[in-house]
């Protein structure tokens with residue numbers, strides 16, 4: 001069982017109490033865990049969208065859609081498997097972050 005400090009008298013009281021046993025002042029409610037879980041969804045969504053953007057930009061250049069000419073050819077496995085996998089991984093992470101933020 002944890003303790004917290006009374007905002008009126010400054011003495012330490014048990015965490016589950018709603019009124020201070022020393023000065024009888026009401027104690028403010030403890031913030032719930034929900035607020036921290038909602039904040040965790042945002043970085044997941046942003047990180048997932050960043051992976052998707054990185055995959056799209058790399059695919060644009062590696063697949064030959066760019067007017068620029070690169071001196072070295074890209075491996076075909078990059079455009080066929082790795083960049084779509086990176087894109088889908090980012091999509092999954094953004095979806096998980098969105099699900100995480102709306103379910104709490």
Ligand SMILES: [Zn+2]
Pocket residue numbers: 006007008009010011020021022023024025
């Ligand atoms: Zn008190």
